[in-house]
Amino acid sequence: MRPTFRFPEDLITLHKAWQQTYAELVQAPTGAGTTVLRRRLIALSGTLCTHPHWATPAAWRIGCVELRRATHTSVSTEGEGAA
Numbered sequence: 564m565r566p567t568f569r570f571p572e573d574l575i576t577l578h579k580a581w582q583q584t585y586a587e588l589v590q591a592p593t594g595a596g597t598t599v600l601r602r603r604l605i606a607l608s609g610t611l612c613t614h615p616h617w618a619t620p621a622a623w624r625i626g627c628v629e630l631r632r633a634t635h636t637s638v639s640t641e642g643e644g645a646a
Contacts, residue, residue: 570630574616578634581607 584607588600617626 570626570633571614571616574611574614574630575634577607577611577614578630581611582634 581604584600584604588597588604591597591600
């Protein structure tokens with residue numbers, strides 16, 4: 564059994580925003596202006612990585628996978644099995 568992790572709500576919200584932005588970027592048509600999305604993704608990535616929750620190195624290694632599991636949405640599974 565996996566241990567349960569508790570993440571701050573702002574970290575979960577931030578990660579969901581990152582996932583949504585990534586999904587929008589992936590679905591943007593080729594040649595579409597994606598500069599705004601790419602810049603937003605970079606900003607969100609920086610904010611995620613420097614969030615106070617990750618103050619200790621162990622917290623990042625242990626928690627980043629659990630954060631992905633906690634915020635797992637259908638966005639990350641779209642297109643799977645469509646081969």
